[in-house]
Amino acid sequence: MHPAAFIDIKVKQGEYTPQQLDDFIAALMRDEIDDCQVGAWLMAVLLQGMTIKEAAALTTAMASSGKRLNLDNSMPGPIADKHSSGGVGDKLTLILGPLLAAAGIYQLKLSGRGLGHTGGTIDKLESIPGFKCDLSIDTLLDQVRRIGVAIGAQTKDLAPADGKLYAIRDVTATVESIPLIASSIMSKKIAAGAPTIVLDVKCGTGAFMKTESGAKELASLMVEIGKALGRNMRALVTNMNQPLGRAVGNALEVREAIEVLNGGGPPDVRELTLELAAEVLLTTGTVSDVGKAREQLSALLANGSALQKFGDLIEAQGGNRKIIENPNLLGGHSAIKSPGCTKGGWVKSIDPMTIAIACKNMGGGRSRKDDLIDSLAGVELNAQVGDRVEAGQSLLTVYCAEEAQGVQLAQQLENTAFILSDRPIERPILVLERF
Amino acid sequence: MHPAAFIDIKVKQGEYTPQQLDDFIAALMRDEIDDCQVGAWLMAVLLQGMTIKEAAALTTAMASSGKRLNLDNSMPGPIADKHSSGGVGDKLTLILGPLLAAAGIYQLKLSGRGLGHTGGTIDKLESIPGFKCDLSIDTLLDQVRRIGVAIGAQTKDLAPADGKLYAIRDVTATVESIPLIASSIMSKKIAAGAPTIVLDVKCGTGAFMKTESGAKELASLMVEIGKALGRNMRALVTNMNQPLGRAVGNALEVREAIEVLNGGGPPDVRELTLELAAEVLLTTGTVSDVGKAREQLSALLANGSALQKFGDLIEAQGGNRKIIENPNLLGGHSAIKSPGCTKGGWVKSIDPMTIAIACKNMGGGRSRKDDLIDSLAGVELNAQVGDRVEAGQSLLTVYCAEEAQGVQLAQQLENTAFILSDRPIERPILVLERF
Numbered sequence: 001m002h003p004a005a006f007i008d009i010k011v012k013q014g015e016y017t018p019q020q021l022d023d024f025i026a027a028l029m030r031d032e033i034d035d036c037q038v039g040a041w042l043m044a045v046l047l048q049g050m051t052i053k054e055a056a057a058l059t060t061a062m063a064s065s066g067k068r069l070n071l072d073n074s075m076p077g078p079i080a081d082k083h084s085s086g087g088v089g090d091k092l093t094l095i096l097g098p099l100l101a102a103a104g105i106y107q108l109k110l111s112g113r114g115l116g117h118t119g120g121t122i123d124k125l126e127s128i129p130g131f132k133c134d135l136s137i138d139t140l141l142d143q144v145r146r147i148g149v150a151i152g153a154q155t156k157d158l159a160p161a162d163g164k165l166y167a168i169r170d171v172t173a174t175v176e177s178i179p180l181i182a183s184s185i186m187s188k189k190i191a192a193g194a195p196t197i198v199l200d201v202k203c204g205t206g207a208f209m210k211t212e213s214g215a216k217e218l219a220s221l222m223v224e225i226g227k228a229l230g231r232n233m234r235a236l237v238t239n240m241n242q243p244l245g246r247a248v249g250n251a252l253e254v255r256e257a258i259e260v261l262n263g264g265g266p267p268d269v270r271e272l273t274l275e276l277a278a279e280v281l282l283t284t285g286t287v288s289d290v291g292k293a294r295e296q297l298s299a300l301l302a303n304g305s306a307l308q309k310f311g312d313l314i315e316a317q318g319g320n321r322k323i324i325e326n327p328n329l330l331g332g333h334s335a336i337k338s339p340g341c342t343k344g345g346w347v348k349s350i351d352p353m354t355i356a357i358a359c360k361n362m363g364g365g366r367s368r369k370d371d372l373i374d375s376l377a378g379v380e381l382n383a384q385v386g387d388r389v390e391a392g393q394s395l396l397t398v399y400c401a402e403e404a405q406g407v408q409l410a411q412q413l414e415n416t417a418f419i420l421s422d423r424p425i426e427r428p429i430l431v432l433e434r435f
Numbered sequence: 436m437h438p439a440a441f442i443d444i445k446v447k448q449g450e451y452t453p454q455q456l457d458d459f460i461a462a463l464m465r466d467e468i469d470d471c472q473v474g475a476w477l478m479a480v481l482l483q484g485m486t487i488k489e490a491a492a493l494t495t496a497m498a499s500s501g502k503r504l505n506l507d508n509s510m511p512g513p514i515a516d517k518h519s520s521g522g523v524g525d526k527l528t529l530i531l532g533p534l535l536a537a538a539g540i541y542q543l544k545l546s547g548r549g550l551g552h553t554g555g556t557i558d559k560l561e562s563i564p565g566f567k568c569d570l571s572i573d574t575l576l577d578q579v580r581r582i583g584v585a586i587g588a589q590t591k592d593l594a595p596a597d598g599k600l601y602a603i604r605d606v607t608a609t610v611e612s613i614p615l616i617a618s619s620i621m622s623k624k625i626a627a628g629a630p631t632i633v634l635d636v637k638c639g640t641g642a643f644m645k646t647e648s649g650a651k652e653l654a655s656l657m658v659e660i661g662k663a664l665g666r667n668m669r670a671l672v673t674n675m676n677q678p679l680g681r682a683v684g685n686a687l688e689v690r691e692a693i694e695v696l697n698g699g700g701p702p703d704v705r706e707l708t709l710e711l712a713a714e715v716l717l718t719t720g721t722v723s724d725v726g727k728a729r730e731q732l733s734a735l736l737a738n739g740s741a742l743q744k745f746g747d748l749i750e751a752q753g754g755n756r757k758i759i760e761n762p763n764l765l766g767g768h769s770a771i772k773s774p775g776c777t778k779g780g781w782v783k784s785i786d787p788m789t790i791a792i793a794c795k796n797m798g799g800g801r802s803r804k805d806d807l808i809d810s811l812a813g814v815e816l817n818a819q820v821g822d823r824v825e826a827g828q829s830l831l832t833v834y835c836a837e838e839a840q841g842v843q844l845a846q847q848l849e850n851t852a853f854i855l856s857d858r859p860i861e862r863p864i865l866v867l868e869r870f
Contacts, residue, residue, distance in 0.1 A: 171438065
């Protein structure tokens with residue numbers, strides 16, 4: 001392994017062999033590559049790109065840098081893993097986990113804590129009193145076998161090379177490389193061992209991928225990588241130009257998840273839940289057509305099975321299952337309604353970043369890895385894009401530990417995050433592309 | 436200073452302001468930039484390029500990272516600095532220093548030790564018994580004032596930021612960036628303070644710059660940078676497709692330099708000496724036309740003034756000046772002639788890299804910074820490109836500490852480094868372009 005010669009291959013626009021990428025990642029894990037070389041290599045990859053073959057080989061190399069789970073035949077039913085690239089108000093893992101378990105799908109879900117503008121699934125779950133996510137893989141797998149679903153915090157045992165590369169990408173302006181994003185995500189999915197992987201690639205102002213072309217490229221590449229590595233793959237590119245649903249903030253999103261699991265909730269969250277869950281049922285071969293899949297899933301939401309499964313999940317991980325009947329047990333700050341819009345109209349857009357940053361500033365998110373968060377802080381939208389609103393109607397409600405800050409933010413968000421139109425606005429398309 | 440944001444400007448093909456580059460180099464010198472960030476930034480510059488403005492600003496920032504000499508008005512006559520980008524058999528600094536001093540030009544010359552395939556001026560001078568190059572800047576400047584010329588080893592006090600960046604470029608496959616090469620060279624020249632700078636940019640198989648287009652781009656950029664920073668600039672792009680002169684190896688090159696300073700020597704070395712020295716006289720405004728310049732310089736070579744000045748230089752830096760009359764005082768290994776070519780013809784090419792690598796393998800060069808070298812090892816060419824040779828004529832002579840190795844190399848080089856032609860071959864053009 002001669003690191004400079006390895007880097008130079010990409011400078012000269014060459015294609016790496018799988019062996020070369022394996023050797024590089026192995027040398028990285030043995031601390032034989034200088035940080036300056038890792039930085040230079042990441043930049044070369046960002047600017048010169050990678051072929052699908054290279055990205056698949058890098059994914060394999062990173063997945064093989066730590067423990068690899070093999071879930072095939074280890075569960076009494078089909079196994080799937082759903083992953084979202086993250087967006088504002090994206091609480092779908094909280095809903096899909098129990099719903100799919102109720103439909104007979106086995107899921108070991110490893111999630112991250114929030115950093116940056118989007119919340120993390122783990123933070124959301126930890127807003128449930130007693131809920132524990134830092135569990136061993138074996139404990140989580142036992143739970144999956146028992147109740148069909150377990151959601152744990154991402155462990156350093158899986159794909160540790162990705163952690164090493166990510167720490168350097170984060171400080172070298174090399175995060176935005178599609179092959180690096182794809183192999184980072186996929187290396188963890190491959191190491192986690194599910195034979196079926198369904199991806200929700202968010203796209204828009206509130207997502208990591210801002211452009212539709214970028215999101216499509218990422219989705220397509222991840223599907224190709226997964227297929228090359230023998231997985232059943234499916235990816236949807238979905239709209240993230242407004243927050244998903246009405247709730248943004250950890251405990252508020254758990255409440256909204258409970259609403260959807262109880263057969264209600266905002267139409268966009270419910271619809272995307274059905275879209276993604278149906279893909280999982282189809283891709284695992286559990287049902288043969290999308291109509292039947294949606295029918296079965298709707299029934300599980302309507303008859304309380306999905307909600308009870310959420311109760312099982314909470315109970316299994318140490319939380320208070322009573323919150324599914326009484327979400328007020330989550331606690332909450334007092335509601336501060338925004339003063340109301342000056343004139344009526346139709347909601348044209350709601351900027352997800354403005355909402356997300358406000359939540360973070362109220363203590364609901366982290367700037368650094370070890371920041372503590374206020375899980376009760378958040379924003380509830382009283383209208384979504386396409387809704388008709390009247391003059392004087394309050395457009396959002398803020399939940400904040402400090403009342404003065406909350407009052408100020410409520411007014412500010414109403415003025416800056418919402419744009420109204422004089423004419424009717426169509427509801428945005430949720431699913432932009434399928435791979 | 437936010438390093439990732441700084442790097443991202445180049446990722447996005449933006450242009451840095453001088454202030455941004457100043458801040459970056461200042462932060463680098465305070466050890467506030469992680470190595471991974473330096474590596475990523477260098478790669479971004481390699482792949483995205485830099486404008487002339489940026490390269491000039493980077494040069495200034497690096498020149499200002501340490502001590503800056505201001506030679507203007509500090510000497511009793513015009514001051515100049517000649518720099519070569521390095522090639523096989525390039526002993527011109529040893530000749531130009533004394534010759535120009537004899538012509539009334541004051542020169543403080545800071546040179547490097549050899550690393551890689553080309554020898555360093557310092558190594559060549561240190562083959563003279565007693566010659567010292569590790570002298571303080573003040574000592575060197577005193578000597579320049581007294582005898583017109585001093586040649587010292589590059590000090591870490593000048594442009595230390597360049598040293599820091601170079602150490603990382605060397606291991607990250609980012610050496611070959613023309614703006615980085617140009618600002619690296621020019622930062623040291625600017626810090627060294629000469630108002631007139633004449634550059635010899637070597638081009639060809641034996642040079643760092645292999646292609647004419649690359650060499651021209653580098654030469655032109657360095658001239659632009661120097662002009663932007665208020666220097667009188669001149670650059671020649673010169674041929675390095677065969678070794679310069681007949682001698683390759685430290686002590687052998689000192690002998691050849693003495694020949695030229697004594698009015699003789701191989702025609703190509705003599706001609707390039709006159710070309711470059713004339714440029715210095717013209718650019719400093721010492722003479723008004725090239726004819727007069729060459730006439731004056733030829734006289735200084737013919738009448739012994741240049742050679743005596745070399746004696747003064749040797750004496751001033753602790754060496755034995757008698758070598759100028761008796762070069763055998765340099766010592767030497769016994770001469771091993773190559774067996775002779777199988778048939779006659781005209782020399783079409785002599786590969787400089789093959790010759791250089793053989794010299795290095797005999798101990799004449801370094802693989803690592805602290806390798807000791809055998810200054811007596813080397814190769815003497817008995818013919819140059821364009822010369823007629825007869826069957827059986829020995830094409831080269833090897834000087835090697837180990838006779839068996841020398842015999843083997845002599846035969847091998849005769850077979851591999853030389854290509855003969857059945858038809859007459861023109862002598863190569865020495866100066867390919869002038870800026």
